[in-house]
Amino acid sequence: MQDLKTRLATGNADSCENICLGCVNNCLYCDSALVAAEYKQNIRRGENVVYETLSRDEWHVELFKDRAFDRGVGPSNWVLRFPTCHDVTPFNVKSYIRFGKMLLDAGNALIIATKPRLDCLTELLSEFAPWKEMVRLSFGITSMDDSLSLFWEPGAPLPEERLQCLQRAYDAGYQTSVRIAPMLGGVEDVCAVVEAAAPSVTETIEIKIMRPGLEKMKPMIDKPKEIIRAYIALQLRQRDADFPELRWIYLNHPKFRWGLSEQQKRQELRMTEVDKWAMNKLKAW
Numbered sequence: 001m002q003d004l005k006t007r008l009a010t011g012n013a014d015s016c017e018n019i020c021l022g023c024v025n026n027c028l029y030c031d032s033a034l035v036a037a038e039y040k041q042n043i044r045r046g047e048n049v050v051y052e053t054l055s056r057d058e059w060h061v062e063l064f065k066d067r068a069f070d071r072g073v074g075p076s077n078w079v080l081r082f083p084t085c086h087d088v089t090p091f092n093v094k095s096y097i098r099f100g101k102m103l104l105d106a107g108n109a110l111i112i113a114t115k116p117r118l119d120c121l122t123e124l125l126s127e128f129a130p131w132k133e134m135v136r137l138s139f140g141i142t143s144m145d146d147s148l149s150l151f152w153e154p155g156a157p158l159p160e161e162r163l164q165c166l167q168r169a170y171d172a173g174y175q176t177s178v179r180i181a182p183m184l185g186g187v188e189d190v191c192a193v194v195e196a197a198a199p200s201v202t203e204t205i206e207i208k209i210m211r212p213g214l215e216k217m218k219p220m221i222d223k224p225k226e227i228i229r230a231y232i233a234l235q236l237r238q239r240d241a242d243f244p245e246l247r248w249i250y251l252n253h254p255k256f257r258w259g260l261s262e263q264q265k266r267q268e269l270r271m272t273e274v275d276k277w278a279m280n281k282l283k284a285w
């Protein structure tokens, strides 16, 4: 098996960790919110540990998982993506750091996937400094357009704050990568993100299109029709025109990675039967 540093450099994780359920960013496209509404998990409500699902309407409420209070951790010599179904926020940053240090002390490496906030990032950079070589910061910067960001990610920091975080992490000597996942705008918006971010990215910039799953439409159902139409138009354009164009534009970009196998790339562009049904229904609406 390759050594831990080499595996961290690939950006692929062996497993993931989470200490919370619910996310104040409340992104409309969030897959984790749908999973949490489906499957029960151990969460703390006040002093009580309960085994419950979290409804989509409740997703913006941050709750600790029972896992957050563990005093010891199992895995060692793993690359762990932490978190994957919440973010690092003022609500959990202290617990996040305690848990992260436990994982690093046990001989693991971390990929910190976050839509970063300046206050939380400052703490992370300082607290994880002794393990800097074993930490990769993976920032979600999905658009440069504030209005798109506010619509899709209403509780998340705006793009400018995320870019400032990227710059700080880079200046502090951490490994940095950016995920435009999903891209919220079109080709020009992605190019604007790449241009602004690339000088502070040491590793890779990855991109994903918005998937048009029917379930994801649910939180939008009470939005004005024009917004839903714009959402559908954006998704169709991304899949049919923007994504193929971006593949050409960034064919030889040294930091640009699709982060997907050839098979996954094809799947990314493939619509499922449910997607087609949802698109047709919504276009007719």
Ligand code: SF4
Residues within 6 Å of the ligand: 023, 024, 025, 026, 027, 029, 030, 031, 032, 033, 084, 085, 086, 087, 115
């Ligand atoms: S930041 Fe991630 S976990 Fe939080 S709502 Fe957005 S997609 Fe979901």
